[in-house]
């Protein structure tokens with residue numbers, strides 16, 4: 001019997017990108033809650049939110065294979081990507097949560113891909129994760 005595809009994921013009560021991501025159009029720095037974010041109801045400027053907000057989808061939201069443990073509010077970080085890079089943005093209030101499993105083990109496995117840099121930031125400070133689990137410091141450009 002064919003099974004129905006799972007329903008698409010939704011952000012639900014998350015909103016962590018409204019804290020962790022910078023939004024130039026709002027002069028909103030990364031790591032601070034947006035002035036438009038309301039904990040109970042989300043974005044109070046939803047209809048007129050900047051393009052950067054409209055197009056942003058974190059990797060958990062886009063990836064069916066990542067289960068609820070990877071939801072940003074549960075994990076304590078969100079992930080996004082650039083060509084050749086996976087960027088893990090940690091909530092500065094929970095900078096070490098990525099070291100819990102399944103996160104550290106999975107991120108280290110992904111770091112084994114020679115075509116992918118895995119960078120983990122908490123604010124401007126970050127580390128590059130290597131395939132053996134070692135880290136080296138990096139600073140956000």
Ligand code: SF4
Pocket residue numbers: 010011014015016017018056057058059060061072073078
């Ligand atoms: S961090 Fe991801 S799941 Fe959370 S609100 Fe942003 S896009 Fe949605």
Ligand code: SF4
Pocket residue numbers: 017018019023034035036037038042043044045046049050053
């Ligand atoms: S404008 Fe809305 S969607 Fe954009 S960061 Fe602020 S609260 Fe989030």
